[in-house]
Amino acid sequence: DQQVKQNSPSLSVQEGRISILNCDYTNSMFDYFLWYKKYPAEGPTFLISISSIKDKNEDGRFTVFLNKSAKHLSLHIVPSQPGDSAVYFCAARGGYNTDKLIFGTGTRLQVFP
Amino acid sequence: DAGVIQSPRHEVTEMGQEVTLRCKPISGHNSLFWYRQTMMRGLELLIYFNNNVPIDDSGMPEDRFSAKMPNASFSTLKIQPSEPRDSAVYFCASISTGDYGYTFGSGTRLTVV
Numbered sequence: 001d002q003q004v005k006q007n008s009p010s011l012s013v014q015e016g017r018i019s020i021l022n023c024d025y026t027n028s029m030f031d032y033f034l035w036y037k038k039y040p041a042e043g044p045t046f047l048i049s050i051s052s053i054k055d056k057n058e059d060g061r062f063t064v065f066l067n068k069s070a071k072h073l074s075l076h077i078v079p080s081q082p083g084d085s086a087v088y089f090c091a092a093r094g095g096y097n098t099d100k101l102i103f104g105t106g107t108r109l110q111v112f113p
Numbered sequence: 114d115a116g117v118i119q120s121p122r123h124e125v126t127e128m129g130q131e132v133t134l135r136c137k138p139i140s141g142h143n144s145l146f147w148y149r150q151t152m153m154r155g156l157e158l159l160i161y162f163n164n165n166v167p168i169d170d171s172g173m174p175e176d177r178f179s180a181k182m183p184n185a186s187f188s189t190l191k192i193q194p195s196e197p198r199d200s201a202v203y204f205c206a207s208i209s210t211g212d213y214g215y216t217f218g219s220g221t222r223l224t225v226v
Contacts, residue, residue: 002154034213041219042219043219099161099210103155104156
Protein backbone atom coordinates (compact mmCIF):
# COMPACT_ATOMS: atom_id res chain seq x y z
CA ASP A 1 0.00 0.00 0.00
CA GLN A 2 1.54 3.25 -1.18
CA GLN A 3 1.27 5.81 1.60
CA VAL A 4 2.86 8.48 -0.58
CA LYS A 5 1.64 8.74 -4.15
CA GLN A 6 2.83 10.67 -7.15
CA ASN A 7 0.21 9.97 -9.78
CA SER A 8 1.95 11.68 -12.68
CA PRO A 9 4.93 9.65 -13.85
CA SER A 10 6.07 12.42 -16.17
CA LEU A 11 5.65 16.12 -16.89
CA SER A 12 6.89 18.22 -19.79
CA VAL A 13 7.15 22.01 -19.45
CA GLN A 14 8.56 24.76 -21.59
CA GLU A 15 11.52 26.72 -20.28
CA GLY A 16 10.44 29.83 -18.37
CA ARG A 17 7.00 28.46 -17.49
CA ILE A 18 5.86 27.05 -14.17
CA SER A 19 6.29 23.37 -13.29
CA ILE A 20 3.85 21.92 -10.76
CA LEU A 21 4.55 18.51 -9.31
CA ASN A 22 1.94 16.88 -7.11
CA CYS A 23 1.99 14.41 -4.26
CA ASP A 24 -0.75 12.82 -2.16
CA TYR A 25 -0.40 10.97 1.12
CA THR A 26 -2.65 8.87 3.28
CA ASN A 27 -1.15 8.94 6.77
CA SER A 28 -2.17 11.92 8.90
CA MET A 29 0.71 11.14 11.31
CA PHE A 30 3.32 12.32 8.83
CA ASP A 31 4.96 15.37 10.37
CA TYR A 32 7.46 16.50 7.75
CA PHE A 33 7.52 16.45 3.96
CA LEU A 34 10.46 16.70 1.62
CA TRP A 35 11.19 16.87 -2.08
CA TYR A 36 14.23 15.23 -3.58
CA LYS A 37 15.66 15.63 -7.05
CA LYS A 38 17.47 12.86 -8.88
CA TYR A 39 19.64 13.01 -11.97
CA PRO A 40 20.53 9.83 -13.90
CA ALA A 41 23.31 7.73 -12.36
CA GLU A 42 23.29 9.84 -9.19
CA GLY A 43 21.65 9.52 -5.80
CA PRO A 44 18.68 11.70 -4.89
CA THR A 45 19.55 15.09 -3.43
CA PHE A 46 17.48 17.07 -0.98
CA LEU A 47 15.67 20.02 -2.53
CA ILE A 48 13.15 21.58 -0.14
CA SER A 49 11.00 20.60 2.83
CA ILE A 50 7.99 21.69 4.84
CA SER A 51 6.77 20.99 8.33
CA SER A 52 3.21 19.78 8.80
CA ILE A 53 2.45 22.89 10.85
CA LYS A 54 3.06 25.15 7.85
CA ASP A 55 1.29 25.50 4.53
CA LYS A 56 4.03 27.04 2.42
CA ASN A 57 7.80 27.13 2.20
CA GLU A 58 9.76 29.01 -0.41
CA ASP A 59 13.38 28.77 -1.48
CA GLY A 60 14.31 30.76 -4.53
CA ARG A 61 12.54 29.33 -7.57
CA PHE A 62 11.11 26.45 -5.53
CA THR A 63 7.97 26.62 -3.40
CA VAL A 64 6.26 23.76 -1.63
CA PHE A 65 2.60 23.99 -0.65
CA LEU A 66 0.92 21.73 1.88
CA ASN A 67 -2.83 21.18 2.16
CA LYS A 68 -3.31 19.01 5.22
CA SER A 69 -7.06 18.69 4.91
CA ALA A 70 -6.64 17.26 1.42
CA LYS A 71 -3.44 15.37 2.34
CA HIS A 72 -1.82 16.92 -0.67
CA LEU A 73 1.40 18.75 -1.35
CA SER A 74 2.84 20.30 -4.44
CA LEU A 75 6.16 21.62 -5.64
CA HIS A 76 6.20 24.70 -7.83
CA ILE A 77 9.23 25.60 -9.88
CA VAL A 78 9.17 29.01 -11.50
CA PRO A 79 10.67 29.85 -13.86
CA SER A 80 11.55 26.34 -15.03
CA GLN A 81 15.01 25.82 -16.52
CA PRO A 82 16.45 22.98 -18.63
CA GLY A 83 18.72 22.06 -15.70
CA ASP A 84 15.62 21.25 -13.68
CA SER A 85 15.02 18.21 -15.87
CA ALA A 86 15.24 15.30 -13.45
CA VAL A 87 13.11 12.86 -11.48
CA TYR A 88 11.46 14.43 -8.44
CA PHE A 89 10.53 12.34 -5.42
CA CYS A 90 8.12 13.36 -2.72
CA ALA A 91 8.83 11.97 0.76
CA ALA A 92 7.12 12.01 4.14
CA ARG A 93 8.55 11.45 7.59
CA GLY A 94 6.68 8.94 9.72
CA GLY A 95 6.52 11.07 12.86
CA TYR A 96 8.64 13.11 15.27
CA ASN A 97 10.17 9.99 16.83
CA THR A 98 11.49 8.43 13.65
CA ASP A 99 14.02 9.24 10.94
CA LYS A 100 12.20 6.99 8.46
CA LEU A 101 11.11 8.58 5.17
CA ILE A 102 8.45 7.10 2.90
CA PHE A 103 8.97 8.01 -0.74
CA GLY A 104 6.64 8.24 -3.69
CA THR A 105 7.30 6.69 -7.09
CA GLY A 106 8.69 9.87 -8.60
CA THR A 107 7.76 12.25 -11.42
CA ARG A 108 10.09 12.76 -14.36
CA LEU A 109 10.21 16.45 -15.29
CA GLN A 110 11.45 17.50 -18.68
CA VAL A 111 11.99 21.20 -19.35
CA PHE A 112 12.39 21.94 -23.05
CA PRO A 113 13.65 25.17 -24.66
CA ASP B 114 33.42 15.18 3.57
CA ALA B 115 33.29 12.55 0.84
CA GLY B 116 29.59 11.92 1.32
CA VAL B 117 27.94 8.51 1.49
CA ILE B 118 30.10 6.02 -0.37
CA GLN B 119 28.65 2.92 -1.98
CA SER B 120 30.41 0.08 -3.72
CA PRO B 121 30.35 -1.34 -6.26
CA ARG B 122 28.67 1.13 -8.63
CA HIS B 123 27.58 -1.67 -10.92
CA GLU B 124 27.19 -5.38 -10.30
CA VAL B 125 26.20 -8.02 -12.81
CA THR B 126 25.75 -11.51 -11.46
CA GLU B 127 24.16 -14.77 -12.37
CA MET B 128 21.00 -16.00 -10.76
CA GLY B 129 21.73 -17.99 -7.63
CA GLN B 130 24.93 -16.18 -6.77
CA GLU B 131 25.51 -14.22 -3.58
CA VAL B 132 25.71 -10.45 -3.90
CA THR B 133 27.08 -8.05 -1.29
CA LEU B 134 26.55 -4.32 -1.49
CA ARG B 135 28.58 -1.97 0.70
CA CYS B 136 28.01 1.42 2.23
CA LYS B 137 30.08 3.90 4.21
CA PRO B 138 27.88 6.60 5.79
CA ILE B 139 28.93 10.16 6.50
CA SER B 140 31.04 10.38 9.62
CA GLY B 141 28.93 11.43 12.59
CA HIS B 142 25.63 10.34 11.07
CA ASN B 143 23.95 7.84 13.37
CA SER B 144 21.14 6.55 11.16
CA LEU B 145 21.65 4.54 7.99
CA PHE B 146 19.07 3.45 5.44
CA TRP B 147 18.98 0.99 2.55
CA TYR B 148 16.52 1.77 -0.26
CA ARG B 149 15.76 0.05 -3.52
CA GLN B 150 14.57 1.95 -6.59
CA THR B 151 12.29 0.32 -9.11
CA MET B 152 9.97 1.77 -11.72
CA MET B 153 6.89 0.28 -10.11
CA ARG B 154 7.53 1.12 -6.47
CA GLY B 155 9.85 4.11 -6.61
CA LEU B 156 12.20 4.37 -3.64
CA GLU B 157 11.33 1.54 -1.31
CA LEU B 158 12.82 1.38 2.21
CA LEU B 159 14.36 -2.00 2.92
CA ILE B 160 15.89 -1.51 6.36
CA TYR B 161 17.25 1.17 8.61
CA PHE B 162 19.73 1.27 11.46
CA ASN B 163 20.09 3.70 14.32
CA ASN B 164 23.37 3.66 16.24
CA ASN B 165 24.25 0.42 14.39
CA VAL B 166 21.10 -1.35 15.59
CA PRO B 167 18.43 -2.45 13.08
CA ILE B 168 15.26 -0.51 13.88
CA ASP B 169 12.90 -1.41 11.06
CA ASP B 170 13.46 -4.25 8.59
CA SER B 171 9.83 -4.59 7.53
CA GLY B 172 10.74 -3.65 3.97
CA MET B 173 13.18 -6.51 3.46
CA PRO B 174 11.49 -8.57 0.75
CA GLU B 175 12.29 -12.03 2.03
CA ASP B 176 14.84 -14.15 3.85
CA ARG B 177 17.20 -13.98 0.90
CA PHE B 178 17.98 -10.41 1.96
CA SER B 179 20.07 -9.57 5.02
CA ALA B 180 21.79 -6.43 6.25
CA LYS B 181 24.42 -5.74 8.86
CA MET B 182 26.06 -2.72 10.41
CA PRO B 183 29.06 -3.96 12.41
CA ASN B 184 30.22 -0.41 13.22
CA ALA B 185 29.30 3.21 12.68
CA SER B 186 31.26 3.49 9.45
CA PHE B 187 30.19 0.42 7.49
CA SER B 188 27.10 -1.48 6.41
CA THR B 189 26.40 -4.33 4.02
CA LEU B 190 23.31 -5.55 2.23
CA LYS B 191 23.53 -9.16 1.11
CA ILE B 192 21.30 -11.11 -1.25
CA GLN B 193 21.69 -14.87 -1.25
CA PRO B 194 20.68 -16.41 -3.58
CA SER B 195 20.05 -13.60 -6.04
CA GLU B 196 17.18 -13.69 -8.54
CA PRO B 197 16.47 -11.67 -11.71
CA ARG B 198 13.65 -9.79 -9.94
CA ASP B 199 16.23 -8.35 -7.55
CA SER B 200 17.61 -6.26 -10.41
CA ALA B 201 17.30 -2.62 -9.34
CA VAL B 202 19.32 0.31 -8.09
CA TYR B 203 20.12 0.06 -4.40
CA PHE B 204 20.78 3.24 -2.46
CA CYS B 205 22.28 3.81 0.94
CA ALA B 206 21.56 7.02 2.85
CA SER B 207 22.55 8.46 6.20
CA ILE B 208 21.41 11.20 8.54
CA SER B 209 21.97 12.58 12.01
CA THR B 210 18.99 12.16 14.32
CA GLY B 211 17.07 15.42 14.42
CA ASP B 212 18.01 16.45 10.91
CA TYR B 213 15.48 16.11 8.11
CA GLY B 214 17.25 15.51 4.83
CA TYR B 215 19.05 12.28 4.11
CA THR B 216 22.30 12.25 2.20
CA PHE B 217 22.21 9.50 -0.39
CA GLY B 218 25.05 7.62 -1.98
CA SER B 219 25.32 7.28 -5.74
CA GLY B 220 23.75 3.84 -5.67
CA THR B 221 24.64 0.35 -6.86
CA ARG B 222 22.98 -0.83 -10.05
CA LEU B 223 22.43 -4.56 -9.68
CA THR B 224 21.64 -6.77 -12.64
CA VAL B 225 20.90 -10.43 -12.06
CA VAL B 226 20.87 -12.51 -15.25
